[in-house]
Amino acid sequence: MKILVTGGAGFIGSAVVRLAVSRGHKVVNLDALTYAACLDNVASVSDNPLYAFEQADIRDRGALDLIFAAHAPDAVMHLAAESHVDRSIDGPGDFVETNITGTYNMLEAARSHWESRGRPESFRFHHVSTDEVFGSLPADPAVKFTEDTPYDPRSPYSASKAASDHLVRAWHETYGLPVVLSNCSNNYGPYHFPEKLIPVVILNALAGKPLPIYGRGENVRDWLYVEDHADALLTVVERGAVGRSYNIGGENERSNLELVRTLCTILDELRPAAAPYAEQIAFVADRPGHDARYAIDPSRIREELGWRPSVTVEEGLRRTVQWYLDNEDWWRPLQAREGVGQRLGTARAA
Numbered sequence: 112m113k114i115l116v117t118g119g120a121g122f123i124g125s126a127v128v129r130l131a132v133s134r135g136h137k138v139v140n141l142d143a144l145t146y147a148a149c150l151d152n153v154a155s156v157s158d159n160p161l162y163a164f165e166q167a168d169i170r171d172r173g174a175l176d177l178i179f180a181a182h183a184p185d186a187v188m189h190l191a192a193e194s195h196v197d198r199s200i201d202g203p204g205d206f207v208e209t210n211i212t213g214t215y216n217m218l219e220a221a222r223s224h225w226e227s228r229g230r231p232e233s234f235r236f237h238h239v240s241t242d243e244v245f246g247s248l249p250a251d252p253a254v255k256f257t258e259d260t261p262y263d264p265r266s267p268y269s270a271s272k273a274a275s276d277h278l279v280r281a282w283h284e285t286y287g288l289p290v291v292l293s294n295c296s297n298n299y300g301p302y303h304f305p306e307k308l309i310p311v312v313i314l315n316a317l318a319g320k321p322l323p324i325y326g327r328g329e330n331v332r333d334w335l336y337v338e339d340h341a342d343a344l345l346t347v348v349e350r351g352a353v354g355r356s357y358n359i360g361g362e363n364e365r366s367n368l369e370l371v372r373t374l375c376t377i378l379d380e381l382r383p384a385a386a387p388y389a390e391q392i393a394f395v396a397d398r399p400g401h402d403a404r405y406a407i408d409p410s411r412i413r414e415e416l417g418w419r420p421s422v423t424v425e426e427g428l429r430r431t432v433q434w435y436l437d438n439e440d441w442w443r444p445l446q447a448r449e450g451v452g453q454r455l456g457t458a459r460a461a
């Protein structure tokens with residue numbers, strides 16, 4: 112398959128690009144290279160003849176048409192987005208433009224390409240989204256997000272992603288575009304941009320800085336190793352039913368405090384310091400509208416497509432900590448980027 116991956120220089124998109132190329136797919140990576148991008152994430156495939164890169168902004172419809180015409184993809188995996196909840200609270204405009212208008216442009220460019228080729232049934236537009244569109248869950252562990260959970264987004268980020276999900280479904284119902292959708296829980300792993308919770312905790316711990324936790328650290332998130340998410344996404348684009356959406360999660364619920372304590376324990380073992388790292392934990396003022404709990408019921412993707420995560424959260428967190436210990440050359444320059452340094456004092460869980 113020739114797959115056009117948008118956002119392939121970001122955290123999850125780059126994992127998709129690396130995995131897709133390793134499985135023999137041709138990949139065109141379309142990315143605007145915003146502050147959140149890093150082409151080093153795809154350095155391992157950049158010389159591979161299966162791989163091509165196109166720098167373009169999904170807000171620019173003309174650029175998208177040229178890329179579709181030049182590469183004639185069989186499938187699109189649409190991951191490009193503004194992804195940081197805290198940034199969406201500080202400045203929602205970019206989220207509306209990229210996540211909503213950008214997705215609209217992608218749908219129209221894909222539709223035009225698909226119609227010009229005679230509307231092949233095998234074409235796929237895979238929209239990659241988040242469980243945050245479903246809002247916040249009560250503490251009861253029996254209650255989880257399913258594909259039928261009503262949408263109830265509560266941050267500018269999740270509202271913009273919800274809007275994009277609705278556009279994608281509408282393009283299927285109205286124009287027949289063969290779409291698939293997926294909504295995933297929180298990802299973690301190598302190449303996670305150093306303003307997100309897990310890298311912030313690891314890097315602040317190593318620097319002897321406070322490990323910031325919102326509120327009392329009771330917010331619960333469901334964590335999935337990024338390479339397992341990439342595998343699930345390829346499963347959905349290859350075998351998902353047209354018009355269907357799939358919830359993806361690792362069934363690894365942890366409160367933020369539990370998560371940070373686990374990271375501290377791993378760091379104590381892998382890079383012992385004078386005092387246990389947990390002594391650096393510092394509670395900070397809560398984020399406005401902070402959702403209490405997210406948890407995914409992944410029964411559909413497990414039962415219909417046979418997908419399961421391959422690593423436990425303990426193993427995935429250990430691999431992640433070791434990766435940051437081994438890859439200072441990757442994360443150090445990114446900390447100097449616009450706005451990132453200031454954000455190391457705060458943290459979010461997505």
Ligand code: NAD
Pocket residue numbers: 117118119120121122123124141142143144145146147148149167168169170189190191192193194195209213239240241242272294295296297298299304461
């Ligand atoms: P990221 O911020 O690491 O990467 C986003 C990429 O999109 C970057 O490379 C950036 O340059 C690119 N991009 C941004 N605006 C663009 C534009 N206008 N035109 C072209 N490229 C643009 O994000 P991520 O964490 O890898 O998330 C990828 C996708 O997965 C997003 O759609 C996000 O909503 C979704 N998602 C993320 C998580 C998570 O835990 N990170 C969980 C579920 C779903």
